[in-house]
Amino acid sequence: QSALTQPASVSGSPGQSITISCTGTSSDIGGYNYVSWYQQHPGKAPKLIIYDVSSRPSGVSIRFSGSKSGNTASLTISGLQAEDEAVYYCTSYTNTGALVLFGGGTQLTVL
């Protein structure tokens, strides 16, 4: 199965907001509200920051928010901080057999 499609990189200045898109199909993102997002710093394990499209786990900053429209999910980070610089991955349930598809990852650079 093809991975979900994310931009390779995005950037923003401290205090700004950025949005990362994640595009799939009706077999995954478009068909189910099972989109999650993970933050990965270099050499570290991924950390769950959004699940079920827009829910935040306990302890995750309210600056992180998620949404979905059709076959595209989005992660928005508001009030950018230097510590937000990381790679962000989207995932979605898929009904095509692999259970979960991952996006290719988006490198966020805080200028």
Place this chain on the structure above:
Amino acid sequence: QLQLQESGPGLVKPSETLSLTCTVSGGSISSTTYYWDWIRQPPGKGLEWIGSIYHSGSSFYNPSLQSRVTISVDTSNNQFSLKLNSVTATDTAAYYCARRVLGATIHFDIWGQGTMVTVSS
């Protein structure tokens, strides 16, 4: 706080079997609320779901790896394991174990730190 820790050889020869174990601490692998999964990440690349197991032993795998993968669970030692046979250089990756919430949701809420496995002679 539940923690996961991967262990196993960091170097495996081509055509041999990669074997890793994930030890669960601070909680029970027999919880009815979670699945236990393996995910991998080749160097500089994205993530790939490998497979999943429930404490009962019920397992399922990514179709792309299904012919080579076995995931098993040892509830007495609070561990689950991954075996990937006939490995090649393309199986070189960081391997993560993770906890996946059971129910009308799909997400991995706790991850191990990961272990790097290199396939090379």
